[in-house]
Amino acid sequence: MESFSLILAIVVVTALAFDFTNGFHDTANAMATTISTGALKPKVAVAMSAVLNLVGAFLSVEVANTISKGLVDEAGIRPEVIFAALVGAILWNLLTWLVGLPSSSSHALMGGLIGATVASAGFGAVHGDVLVTKVLIPAIAAPLVAGLAAMLATRLTYRMGKKANGKAAEKGYRAGQIASAGLVSLAHGTNDAQKTMGIITLALVAGGTLAPDSDPPMWVILSAGIAIALGTYLGGWRIIRTMGKGLTDLQPQQGFAAQTSAATVILASSHLGFSLSTTHSVSGSVMGAGLGRKGGVVRWSTATRMFVAWGLTLPAAALVAALAEWVCGFGSWGTAVVAVFLVSSSAAIWKISRREVVDHTNVNDHDVPGEEPSGVVTQAMAAVSPPPAGAVTEEFATIPAPADTAPPAKTTV
Amino acid sequence: MKIDWAALGSVFGVSLVVTVALVALFTLGISGLSRRERAAAQGQSAALAVTGAYACFAACAAAVAYGIYLIMA
Numbered sequence: 268m269e270s271f272s273l274i275l276a277i278v279v280v281t282a283l284a285f286d287f288t289n290g291f292h293d294t295a296n297a298m299a300t301t302i303s304t305g306a307l308k309p310k311v312a313v314a315m316s317a318v319l320n321l322v323g324a325f326l327s328v329e330v331a332n333t334i335s336k337g338l339v340d341e342a343g344i345r346p347e348v349i350f351a352a353l354v355g356a357i358l359w360n361l362l363t364w365l366v367g368l369p370s371s372s373s374h375a376l377m378g379g380l381i382g383a384t385v386a387s388a389g390f391g392a393v394h395g396d397v398l399v400t401k402v403l404i405p406a407i408a409a410p411l412v413a414g415l416a417a418m419l420a421t422r423l424t425y426r427m428g429k430k431a432n433g434k435a436a437e438k439g440y441r442a443g444q445i446a447s448a449g450l451v452s453l454a455h456g457t458n459d460a461q462k463t464m465g466i467i468t469l470a471l472v473a474g475g476t477l478a479p480d481s482d483p484p485m486w487v488i489l490s491a492g493i494a495i496a497l498g499t500y501l502g503g504w505r506i507i508r509t510m511g512k513g514l515t516d517l518q519p520q521q522g523f524a525a526q527t528s529a530a531t532v533i534l535a536s537s538h539l540g541f542s543l544s545t546t547h548s549v550s551g552s553v554m555g556a557g558l559g560r561k562g563g564v565v566r567w568s569t570a571t572r573m574f575v576a577w578g579l580t581l582p583a584a585a586l587v588a589a590l591a592e593w594v595c596g597f598g599s600w601g602t603a604v605v606a607v608f609l610v611s612s613s614a615a616i617w618k619i620s621r622r623e624v625v626d627h628t629n630v631n632d633h634d635v636p637g638e639e640p641s642g643v644v645t646q647a648m649a650a651v652s653p654p655p656a657g658a659v660t661e662e663f664a665t666i667p668a669p670a671d672t673a674p675p676a677k678t679t680v
Numbered sequence: 681m682k683i684d685w686a687a688l689g690s691v692f693g694v695s696l697v698v699t700v701a702l703v704a705l706f707t708l709g710i711s712g713l714s715r716r717e718r719a720a721a722q723g724q725s726a727a728l729a730v731t732g733a734y735a736c737f738a739a740c741a742a743a744v745a746y747g748i749y750l751i752m753a
Contacts, residue, residue: 420703435713528699541687
């Protein structure tokens with residue numbers, strides 16, 4: 268840890284901050300269905316998820332840094348570039364949390380890395396084909412795979428379980444949901460905490476503190492694990508509400524089918540070499556479970572807003588990161604400006620979120636779908652998403668958002 | 681650009697089969713336990729249903745254990 272420069276320290280702290288936002292952004296993936304069906308009390312659910320995330324961070328020694336490897340040229344990457352990338356990713360995570368939309372933290376991080384790299388080294392440094400195969404195709408495939416599996420599983424469990432009722436069935440579905448949610452938490456801890464470890468290690472290598480190809484040092488593993496667990500425990504209640512109640516109404520059978528499908532898809536994809544986003548898989552499986560029950564409905568307006576957010580994630584994070592990198596380019600004071608900007612806009616977003624508090628006490632209150640995005644949420648959403656419906660559908664059809672829809676995000680954050 | 685359709689296809693297939701199979705097994709297990717509940721209410725026993733139910737749950741537990749093994753590997 269000798270010769271630990273200031274910029275390196277800033278990068279490490281920012282990376283841990285990203286890890287933290289990642290934790291609370293993705294609590295919903297593991298626990299939204301368990302909370303909304305009442306299988307676990309909200310506080311118990313997030314505590315369990317936090318512990319499993321922490322355990323997950325220590326389970327695997329193989330660093331899953333697909334993010335730092337392959338997508339951009341590693342040679343010539345400087346700590347400032349990583350810092351700018353993290354700024355973009357954190358701000359996008361906070362903004363989507365504010366409007367309560369689940370979006371992929373990994374996409375935000377990749378977008379940030381791409382934007383910062385382009386601003387520092389030009390478009391040539393980004394591998395466009397890797398972008399398509401690792402980002403775009405999975406973003407479309409994950410909800411389809413998970414959704415279809417969850418839909419069939421839901422149909423089946425309702426058909427087979429006609430005679431399953433009473434206390435035994437209730438307890439059974441509860442246990443099943445908890446088990447599959449636990450698996451998702453564990454897998455999340457392993458994957459996402461490792462991403463932060465990869466980023467910090469990359470920064471340490473780039474800053475010359477670590478020799479190239481080193482394993483992450485113990486303090487990196489420990490702090491990344493703790494940061495993601497703390498974030499998870501804090502609970503992204505807004506996103507949990509959208510995922511558990513906003514997309515559809517879940518009964519225990521559906522929650523079980525959805526969570527099992529999500530856990531299976533996540534594990535299968537990461538071990539068959541076609542990595543799919545946890546967020547996309549879980550959202551897809553929740554919608555699939557909604558469609559699988561007779562009389563079940565999926566609120567497509569909420570789903571559409573979520574899809575738009577997915578499409579915007581990468582370009583928006585990239586844009587913010589590119590701007591941050593550009594400002595950092597002015598030297599130390601530029602970096603300081605970006606750091607101050609990051610802290611103040613995070614504070615502002617938190618301040619706005621206090622106008623309408625969502626926490627463990629009201630996470631399941633969601634009755635009228637149309638009214639759920641009240642004041643704050645609609646305003647903020649209006650600022651992030653391209654204005655009228657026409658633009659939205661076009662956005663939905665072509666996932667790579669045109670650059671001209673992204674600038675509003677820049678002005679708000 | 682090379683899209684790994686084979687990997688994507690196998691993810692699709694494996695996820696579908698495993699999810700449906702697991703949920704089916706689990707539902708069978710739950711049905712078995714409910715049958716015991718009903719039988720007990722009438723003062724009968726449902727040994728076969730209960731044995732079947734525990735076999736189903738054991739299979740599900742094995743799947744979860746395999747999942748944890750995959751995460752650690």
